[in-house]
Amino acid sequence: MSDAYVALEGGSVVEARCRAPGTSRGELVFTTAYTGYEESLTDPSYEEQILTFSYPLIGNYGVREERFESDRVHPRAVVARELTDDVAEWLESEGVPAVDRLDTRDLVGQIRDGGAMKCGIAAGPDATPEDATAALADCPGMSDHEDIGAQVSVARTKTYSGDGTTDTEVALLDCGAKGSIVDSLLERGATVHVLPYDTPPGEVADLDPDVLFVSNGPGDPANFESARALVDEFVGEVPLAGICLGQQVIARALGGSTEKMDFGHRGVNQPVRDLRTDRVVMTTQNHGYTVADPGDLDVTQVNVNDDTPEGLESDDLQVLTRQYHPEANPGPNDTLGFFDDVLAMAGEERRTPVAAD
Structure with a gap:
């Protein structure tokens, strides 16, 4: 029974x-x-x-x-x-x-x-x-959770220090950040300020970060209006990076749009092709929305299975985003170098990628 x-x-x-x-x-x-x-x-x-x-x-x-x-x-x-x-x-x-x-x-x-x-x-x-x-x-429905960020974000700013090998300071907007994103930045020596998802622009300005990083998170990116406004405030002034929901929020802030997928990408074997090198890497993914229009950003990587955007960039605006999870927890380590590229935007020399276990 x-x-x-x-x-x-x-x-x-x-x-x-x-x-x-x-x-x-x-x-x-x-x-x-x-x-x-x-x-x-x-x-x-x-x-x-x-x-x-x-x-x-x-x-x-x-x-x-x-x-x-x-x-x-x-x-x-x-x-x-x-x-x-x-x-x-x-x-x-x-x-x-x-x-x-x-x-x-x-x-x-x-x-x-x-x-x-x-x-x-x-x-x-x-x-x-x-x-x-x-x-x-x-x-x-998922789009009905208008303040879902409050369920997953830190309540107040938390600061984590790296090993001192770089003086780069990253403001990580916590829209539901995975802990391994913080770890990946700390392993490269950066200081990471984890901020509530609705942090006002003035508090970010007081930190004067070298990079503003928008994290992954749940639900409809249209419900993260404060994060979109923060990106709009600092684009062109501070290098911007984003993962998963972060890519979607940044695209929306820069004139793009997002849409709900039928069943999303969730797994550790999603193939992604780099349009510049034609190289395919395997990635970890967990998202139900995708960028429909990249706005002012260039699409540099796409999903092999359905051609949805997996990487957006702008050299002029200093923007670098990924739809997948380059921190690779769980999953393959093909894309860990993303974090080196993020720190390079802040003027740091590219560091050796973290070796696979």
Whole structure:
């Protein structure tokens, strides 16, 4: 007898096994990553979403806090073919519902065919299909989360110092930043000021940073209006960098536009081609929106599968952005040199890229 139910926007209800009890709702998405489940589950970009793992076994190398990208689990619920006890107990301790023993191949196929969809989940000994359906009925769309940045950003500025090998100071606008972005800058000696997502221009001016860096984050970039305004204030005066949501915010500030994708890019094997060198690299990605019009920026890299922009640049404006996650946690290390290029914009000599483990 089932003790968990997954209600889908199309009207069907799927039976499952409860691994962590609770009721939740969110946008149902999937990742193709077969490792890095700890990093994925603590990635703030999954806020307000229900994460489905397409790989069948999740948890086969345990749970270690040093791999976390933030201080908590961000998906509203977790779906897998099979979860190990380690992961299930972790999710239960975090209060995040989790279910398994359902056909995730079919579920991923439905998302690919119909796009990311609203979902309700009810799990536990007293759960009913009606509970899951009620949760679904209460589920907002991703664009409805107008202040989602407040859920994932630091409340006040935090400063982290590198090893002193460079005096570059980076103002990192935290729209839901992964911890490994900060680590990648610190490893290159920079001082990193992590700022709340709605930091006013005057406070950034007081810091007088060498680079303004807009982080990744969840939801619709149109809902990060304060970040867009900050970019508009400093473009042409301070070098600008961005990752994922950061690329989208910067493009919007410079006359471009964004759009929602059908089911997004989420995984560790997304191929990206550099239009200048024709070289293809493998990348880690997690986003449901993309740049539709780059505005004043040049598209320098594209996704091999669908030609969506993966890199935007402007030498004149000193702007450098990537849609994927060059910090590579989890994922391949092909693109770590991005952080050297960001520091080079600030007048620093290019440093040796961090070696792969």
